[in-house]
Amino acid sequence: MSYNFDEYIDRYGTESTKWDAFENRFPGLDAKGCIPMWVADTDFRAPQEVIDAIVAKAEFGIFGYPKGKGKSFDQAVTGWIFQRHGWQLDPEWIVPTTGVVPAITHAIQAFTQEGDGVLIQPPVYYPFKNTIQKNKRRVIENPLLLDEETEQYEIDFADFEHKLKDPKTKLFILCNPHNPVGRVWSEEDLTKIGELCLKHQVLVFADEIHSDLILKGSRHIPLGMLDERFNQHVITAYSASKTFNLAGLQTSVVILPERRIRQRYLEQLEINQARDINIFGTIALEAAYTHGADYLKAFLEHVESNLDYALDFTEKHLQGVRIIKPQGTYLVWFDFRGTGLTADQIDALIIEKAKVAVDLGRWFGEEGAGFLRFNFACHRSTLVKALEQIKEALTVL
Secondary structure, eight states: OOOOTTOOOOOTTSOOHHHHOHHHHSTTOOGGGSEEOOSSOOSSOOOHHHHHHHHHHHHHOOOOOOOOOOHHHHHHHHHHHHHHHOOOOOGGGEEEESOHHHHHHHHHHHHOOTTOEEEEOSSOOTHHHHHHHHTTOEEEEOOOEEETTTTEEEOOHHHHHHHHHSTTEEEEEEESSOTTTOOOOOHHHHHHHHHHHHHTTOEEEEEOTTTTOBOTTOOOOOHHHHOHHHHTTEEEEEOSHHHHTOGGGOOEEEEOOSHHHHHHHHHHHHHTTOOOOOHHHHHHHHHHHHHOHHHHHHHHHHHHHHHHHHHHHHHHHOTTOEEEOOSBSSEEEEEOGGGOOOHHHHHHIIIIISOEEOEEGGGGOGGGTTEEEEEOOSOHHHHHHHHHHHHHHHHTO
């Protein structure tokens, strides 16, 4: 089956957060007059096999309580993870959840107490910090460092271990590939992370939701696959939502190899009344993981093409701006600090003057000031228009 990512699909008026809910984040901004480059969903239809599977269930017309994951669901998940990453999962390890952020929240509640510390690496996906704070845990930060020679972010391992040594630090949330900076952590980095977390008995929650979206020259390695010891000390989360644009179906899986950790996690799901999952979500995930390989290949080619275009355009036309080239995800971290503008001025320039809606860097932590996150999972014309409007806004400064 062929896939056409050059087809423009008008999403206005479809109850989309990305296209129809600007007022939530950008008060006063007219959705019709703005280009949405924020929110990590794509502007493309899901694979036809996914649509067909959902339609078939809808036409059956009975939507009673589902029994939970079945053999075919487990086969789809284990087959996909092995095909993509070479990690052989035991089906018993797989627990469906209603999304990766809810899965993290359950883990925080299950394995930490109020007042305990949860470690994150800003600039990082802001719901991490939000759910830590809402659950009355302490946010512990190990800021990433931008290497000006490689133009890639690195982990400050001295600070990382210092934060792990705090006896109140109980959980570390790893983001791999990292959102928003696009870093795919190396085997060496992951080994250090695993060893240090074991040494200081800090449980790891590995958010690997973007792990299908690996760009040329990089390879994703699941932390739990590296070492049997890590495998017993890591909770890993996956979802088809980013890859196949299924976020609205609110379905993900967590991988829990260690029996006692798995049992405690399941107990927390029971406490939270969160064992039931959307029947359409499980059907969609199963179809995507069973039939989605060719779709993903074509989608990544489109994202790579958009990235190449933006890299060239930025170098030629956006003075003082650079792209931190991602190794994974379709999210792209732009550095506007070279323009000489303050973070407030940068944000106002792009949102109010260029009228391009993006995720502001400071949403991901103060380390993101002067940066903006763009979503390249869009039609080329959307990207071109956004870049041209930014060029014009910068030109008339």
